[in-house]
Amino acid sequence: MDKYRLIFNEEVNKYIQLYAHIKHLIEINQIEDEEKLPSIRELADFLHLNKVTVINAYKKLQMEGYANQKIGSGTYAKKKDAIRGFKKSYSATFKRLNSGKLNDMIDFTGETTSADFFPVADLKAVLNDVLDRDGAEALIYQDALGYERLRERINEKFWGNSLDYDDILIVSGAQQGIDIVSKALINVNDNIIVEKPTYSGALSVFKSRKANIFEVPIENDGVDLDALKAILKKNKIKCFYFMSYFQNPSTVSYSDYKKQELLKLAEEHDFFIIEDDYLSELIYDSDIKYSSMKSFDRYDRVVYIKSFSKIFLPGIRIGYLICPKEYKDSVQNSKVNTDISTSSLMQRALEMYMERDYWIEHIKLLNIKYKERYEFMKKEIEVKLSGKIDFSPPGGGLHFYLRLSEKISLTTIELFYKLRERGVLITPGVMFYKHSNQGERYFKVGFSQTDCDKIEKGIDIIADILIEAER
Amino acid sequence: MDKYRLIFNEEVNKYIQLYAHIKHLIEINQIEDEEKLPSIRELADFLHLNKVTVINAYKKLQMEGYANQKIGSGTYAKKKDAIRGFKKSYSATFKRLNSGKLNDMIDFTGETTSADFFPVADLKAVLNDVLDRDGAEALIYQDALGYERLRERINEKFWGNSLDYDDILIVSGAQQGIDIVSKALINVNDNIIVEKPTYSGALSVFKSRKANIFEVPIENDGVDLDALKAILKKNKIKCFYFMSYFQNPSTVSYSDYKKQELLKLAEEHDFFIIEDDYLSELIYDSDIKYSSMKSFDRYDRVVYIKSFSKIFLPGIRIGYLICPKEYKDSVQNSKVNTDISTSSLMQRALEMYMERDYWIEHIKLLNIKYKERYEFMKKEIEVKLSGKIDFSPPGGGLHFYLRLSEKISLTTIELFYKLRERGVLITPGVMFYKHSNQGERYFKVGFSQTDCDKIEKGIDIIADILIEAER
Secondary structure (H helix, E strand, C coil): CHHHCCCCCCCCCHHHHHHHHHHHHHHCCCCCCCCECCCHHHHHHHHCCCHHHHHHHHHHHHHCCCEEEECCCEEEECHHHHHHHHHHHHHHHHHHHHCCCCCCCEECCCCCCCHHHCCHHHHHHHHHHHHHHHHHHHHCCCCCCCCHHHHHHHHHHHHCCCCCHHHEEEECCHHHHHHHHHHHHCCCCCEEEEEECCCHHHHHHHHHCCCEEEEEEEEECEECHHHHHHHHHHCCEEEEEECCCCCCCCCCCCCHHHHHHHHHHHHHHCCEEEEEECCCCCECCCCCCCCCCHHHCCCCCEEEEEECCCCCCHHHCCEEEECCHHHHHHHHHHHHHHHCCCCHHHHHHHHHHHHCCHHHHHHHHHHHHHHHHHHHHHHHHHHHCECCEECCCCCECCEEEEEECCCECCCHHHHHHHHHHCCEECEEHHHHCCCCCCCCCEEEEECCCCCHHHHHHHHHHHHHHHHHCEC | CHHHCCCCCCCCCHHHHHHHHHHHHHHCCCCCCCCECCCHHHHHHHHCCCHHHHHHHHHHHHHCCCEEEECCCEEEECHHHHHHHHHHHHHHHHHHHHCCCCCCCEECCCCCCCHHHCCHHHHHHHHHHHHHHHHHHHHCCCCCCCCHHHHHHHHHHHHCCCCCHHHEEEECCHHHHHHHHHHHHCCCCCEEEEEECCCHHHHHHHHHCCCEEEEEEEEECEECHHHHHHHHHHCCEEEEEECCCCCCCCCCCCCHHHHHHHHHHHHHHCCEEEEEECCCCCECCCCCCCCCCHHHCCCCCEEEEEECCCCCCHHHCCEEEECCHHHHHHHHHHHHHHHCCCCHHHHHHHHHHHHCCHHHHHHHHHHHHHHHHHHHHHHHHHHHCECCEECCCCCECCEEEEEECCCECCCHHHHHHHHHHCCEECEEHHHHCCCCCCCCCEEEEECCCCCHHHHHHHHHHHHHHHHHCEC
16 A cells, blocks of 8 residues: 555646556556556545545546446556556657757667767758759759659669669658558558567557558567468468568568568568668678668569668658559659658758768768777676676667566566666667567667767666666 | 541550550540440451450550440440549649659649749758758757747747647648648548548548548638538538638638638537648738638637648748647657658758748748739730639639630540640649549649749630630
C-alpha cells in the first residue's frame, strides 16, 4: 500500500494527481499487469481523500486504458496499455529534446548524424550559386519525378549510370518513401512481412494502411528464411520490408546469399520487396562489402529507398527511390497526392553539392569521425557492461543493440526511466515490435549525438544502474 | 467505318498503333460509349491487316479498360474508363509541361503564381543570413510541430497572436496538410462530404483512405445547405472539406452566414471541417472581405490548412495547419509518419522573410499584377466568348470557371484535345467530380502562367473553336 503514498500540490486537481501517480507506478512496473488496485474506500482512507476523488482518478485510468473495472470485484491495472503509455512518454521526451529543452542530457537515442561535422560554408556556397544560375526557376515546381539533373546525378554517382533516370523518384526523406509506396501498393488486409524487430516508423505506416503484419525473426546474416518460407506457404504475401545494412535496431547486415534467396522467393511467390538502405555509407569493418539487394534485382521486384537526410543533411529532407517499372505510375501519383513535390531549391542545391564532390568528402569525414566513436563505445561497453549485457558489434552504422543478461532484474522500460532521471536517454526495445509486450530485454544506444566524453559518462551511469539491479 | 482508317508507321508494332488509334477515338467521343466496334474480320479487311493484329489490339483495349467483350456479340467501347484514360493523358501533358518540354504553349492550367514576379534577391539574402546566424543548427531536425519561431511569427502576422502557437503545425504545403489530416482522422468507410465540384487532389486523398464520399452542389455563396442537411439526416458524417475563398474550380467564395451555419451543423452533428484556405490573399473586388471560418470557430471544429506554396514560393513547399485540440496529437503523429518534419532551413528562411515584411510587400505586388490580368481576361471572355459560355467573375484568385452554352456541340474533353493541338491548355471539368462522367460542360482557365498577350491569343483560339462547334 505504501507505494500509493503521494504528496498533493495545490495547483492541480487532486484526482488528476492521483491518476498521474498510479499511471506512473504502472509504467515503471511497480504495479504489475492485472494487479488489483486498492478499493476506493481503502485508498480514500489511506490518502485522506474524499471518495469521489478516488472514483474520478480510477475513471480516468480506465478511460486512458490503464485500468479495467470488473463488476463486483474491483479495479485492475492494465499493463499492455501501460507500454503504449510508455511510448507516449518516450515520444514526449523526444519532442522536448528536439526543441532543445533537454540539451544537457546524454542522448543515446539519436537517429541522425551530428550537426557538428556539417560543412555549412559549402552548402551556403552551393545555395547562392544555384540562385545565381537559375533565379526564380529554382523556386517553382519541378517535374513530378523530381529535378531532372538531380536524378541524372544520382544515376551517375551511385549507380554508374546503370539505371534509367526516369525510374528514380525524388522524395522528402526515407520516411516519405515508405509512406508513398505503402499508399500506392498496400491495401486494407494485405499481408506484409517485416523483420522482428524493425523500424518503428515503418511499422506505424503499415499499421495505418490496416495491413496484416507478419514478423520474421532476424538472425546474424538477415531474416530467418525458414520462418519466412513457412509464412509464404500459407499466405499470399504482398510485400517484404527490410533494411539491408545495420538493420534498425538489431544492427544486422544481410549476406549476399540471403539477399539473393529473398529475391528468388519474391519472384516465386509474386511479392515485392522494400529495401530501406538507410545507413550503408558508414562501414568501419573492412570485411563488410556494400552491395544493395537492388543491384541483384534481375526480376525487378525491389523498391529501393535511400535517404540523404539520415547521414548527410538531416534538415534538407531529401531522398530517392527506385521503383520497379510495374509500380512506377502509381507510386508517382501517390507522391503527388502526398505533397505534390519535394522542395525544388533543395534538390538543385543537392545536385550541385554532388557535382562538386562535396558529398563524397563529407562522407569520408563522417567515416573517420564516427569510426572513432564506434571503437570507443564498443570498448566501453565490453569493459564496463561485461556480464550485464550481450551484444554483437555491427561493424558500421550509428548504434549498438544490447540485450540485458538474465541476472538483471529490470525491464528496459524501467531502465529508461531510471536513466532519464540521471540524464541519460536510451531507446527500449519495445519500440521495435508489433506487439508492444516484446523487446523488454533489449535496448538501443546510438553515438551520433554524443562525443567520447559523453559516451564514457553515459556508459558509467548505465553500469551503475545495472550493478544495482543484479539479482 | 471511315474513322478507323489509319496509316501505320514502321517503328511500332501494328497492333499497338491500332489500339492507340481506337483509344483516341473513344477519348474524343468519335466512338461513343457502348458503341459496337467493327468485327475482327471487317476491320482486318478494311485495314489490310492480319486478323491476329486486330485481336491483339482489341485484347489490349479490354485490358486497359477501353472495351468490353460480350460473348457471341462482339466488342464494345467503354466510355467511363475513357474518361479515366483522358485523365491519364491530361496528367501526362502536365508532366511534360512541368519538365519544360512544352514551354511555348499557352498554359491556362497553372495552379500557382508565376516565377516572373518572385524577388529572388530577397530570398537569397534571407537564406544567407539564416545560415550565418544559425550555422548547422539550421540543418538539423526541428521540433515535430515545426520551427518554433516560425509558428510564433505566423501567430503574430496572420492571427494577431490570438492562437496558442503550439496549435500550429508546419507542413510541406496544403496537399500534405490534407493527406496527414486524412491519415490521422479518416478511416475506411467513414462518411465525408465534399463540394461538387471540388479540388481533385483532395478527392484522390479521400478515395485513397477508402472513405464514402458525398458530394454537395455549390451555390453562389457556398455549399447548398439543404442538400447537406438531407445527408446529415440519414448519415453519420465524419468530416466536411471545403475551400472558403475562390473555390477550386467553381471560384465561389463563402458568405459569413454559410460559414457560421456550417459550424453550427458541425457542432450539432459532431463532425469536423477541413477549411482549405488556398488563395485568400488575392482579392481584387473590394466588396469581398476576408474572414476565415476558423476565425468564427468557437466550437473548435475546424482544421484550418494554409499553403504558402500556392501563391508565394511554390518551390519552397511550406504551409501550416491549425488543429482542434482534440485531434492535435494524432495529426502530429501522422506528420511524423509521413515525412518526419518539413525542411528546417526553409522554415527558418520563411520566418525571417516574414519578420522583415518581405512577404507582405510581395503579396501587394502580386495583387497589382494579377488584378491587371484578371480584369483583362474577364473582358476578353465577356467580349469574345459571349453567348458561347456562361460564367460568374469571382472577384479574386487566379482562374475562371466557364460553362459551355447549350448550343455548343462539344464536351470540354473534346475541347481540350482540339485546343492542345493548337497550343492551348485548359482543365476540363471532369477533373473535379467524384464520378468522372460529370463536369463535361465545364472548364477552367487560369491566368497565373499567361501574360495579357498570351491571354488574348488563347481566348482567340478558344473563340475560333467554339464558333466552329456552334450547332
